[in-house]
Amino acid sequence: MTSVNNLFEFIKGIAPIEDTAIIWVIAVAIPALIVFLVMAVNALIAVYFERKVSAFMQDRLGPMEVGIFGFKGGRKFWGGIGQTLADAIKLLTKEDIIPADADRKVMIFAPFFIFLAPFLTFIALPLYENVIVSNFNIGILYILAVSSVGVIGVILAGWASNNKWSVYGAMRAAAQMISYEIPIALSLMLAIIVVGSLQINDIVQWQADNRWFILHSPFAFIAFFIYFVSVVAETNRTPFDIPEAESELVAGWMTEFSGFRWALFFLSEYANMLIVSVVATMVFLGGWLSPFEIVNMPGFDLPQPFLAFFTNSVTGPMWVLLKVSFLIFVMMWFRWTFPRLRVDQLMYLCWKVFIPFALANVVFVSIWELIF
């Protein structure tokens, strides 16, 4: 997947179509379809992974019954490999219930709004050097801006349900997601200050020339953890899952949704996890660079063929995938270990701990850049 412009030129070259408008539609539709597939496959795998991880942590087996195409792993890790696929099919065929007093139009519309945010975010999200839908120069700014669109959908979903619990969930979600945008943005700002570019490619290039950004300075190290904890809150996962706190609000703003609409929520949640992990990987953990290039200092060089073997177009995406999987695993680890915070404690953590520290980080990194 390269940028849409290249795809346009490519299709124009091979297809006997005169009308450029049609070619444009095709050139946009293909990446859109691929992004959707990536989201769907990600959700399928991540849900299965999450169920197995939780089972492992809780002395259980997890899904063990459903195979796929007759393939069953028995009592192995992949014992119930077809489970999430079966669940997805079940969700798609379920009745779509809309409560009698709900705001019909908004309720139908809201899940798509929530889905839109991660979907659009994928446009600027590289998985490798040029594996990106559109490589424009405001990459990180765009990701931050678009990923926060989902909040509107959450409020709409909660309000339209005409259920007090849903409104609680929606209001909590809105407060939480908007608050945690700020430490996230401030943490990513460090990379922008240092690299001087909003483009993720440039940030990774800087890391290839110098060192992984997490090791740039003590401040970048702190910023990574602020960023990571904040994105766990941003994606509404335990210990910050108060918007959907199942023991308090049943399912928060998702309570009244079922079937396909609910599946969209699920898809978005796991897509958001993927997005924030990819951004963390690209900005802080060296993107597609191998762990052998963690620092790039004179006198510390590894032989060039060795490096080329570990960082090329084949292993590069693999490193991204590994780092992203690890971060997603850590998020799951959080979820199955920690209790949940209360609303006021969550806000305290954001406004009185993370934001002051993140602001101080920005100042200190600027000074650091002046000195070194």
Next chain:
Amino acid sequence: MGMNTEYLKELGIIKGDEMILNMGPQHPSTHGVLRLKIHTDGEIISYIEPHLGYLHRCFEKHCENLSYEQCIPYTDRCDYLAAMHMNHGFVMGVEKLMGIELPERVEYIRIIIAELQRIASHLMAVGTFGLDVGGITPFTWCFRDRERVLDLFEYLCGARLLYNYMWVGGVSHDLPKDFIKRTTEFLDYFETQIPEYNQILTGNKIFIERTADVGVIPADVALNYGLTGPNLRASGHSYDLRKEEPYSIYDRFDFDVVVGEGTHGTLGDCWDRYYVRILEMYESIKIIRQAMADIPNGDVHEAIPKKVKPLKGDIYTRYESARGELGFYIKSNGKNIPSRVKMRSPAFASLSALNEMAEGWMMSDVITILGSLDIVLGEIDR
């Protein structure tokens, strides 16, 4: 929604921007079919009114039409998480009414079983409390270990939840062959598990933030509300019927009454109520070990009367169940059917203090406080 709120405002039931929120009877964290009517302004709670009766099965009225032996299975179904305690409390009353002298072995067996049941019940309380504050893993860990206690009970009498094990004048089955050995194995294993709960939950910073200082009830207020058992002891008041009024043969065992100390906050907060239960499991282990060490031989069916037909009279027995002081008032008019049975439910008293504790706290804290009280709706509604 709007019209109703206006009307309630006119009546002066709710003030300002408040609304009435129904929690339950179908809610994941009300520990049964409890309905809480919550007056709330956003997240802050101003008043809670528990509505009961969704699980009312006329236990007391049923007893007036059943013979004493037939009442025992009904007591199982009151507190289904500590059914042995209910059995024990009820048969103790009937035995006292009839003046039955129990064989030593029966007393020892009853103590062992009752303390195992206390462990199982406290595991449930600790696990679901973890679930209430958002941690799912402690819940499954506690259930894994509770399962082993239930396995022991299944080995003992065939039932896993509702046992009908303790009979008037004895128990239904003697201990099976390897029971003592299996129980020792379980206790050895279980003692290493409690530190694990402490690692995942007790010492967790978030858990302490959520539970310390929340839902404080001072000892005097707790006494006024009639709180008993772990909930009262967590407020620092040392009161345990096993020590105060040693029924059965509890006076022969060496164990401590655990009281709350306000380790992470005020005395009598949710954290204390939780931790008292953890420590009580250690005490139960102690008692079981002592009882198993000097259990005598004998026939467990020896003292079972041919006909349970007490003389005219009435009796009130008190029993330290896992949830607090369980009382049975049994009145006999000389027939084989009780003329009146009244149960004093410990969880009912605990629940009555909910408004006192939760007022001014937030939505999430209501769940925390309710979880820390460890109520069982079967027992409250009876």
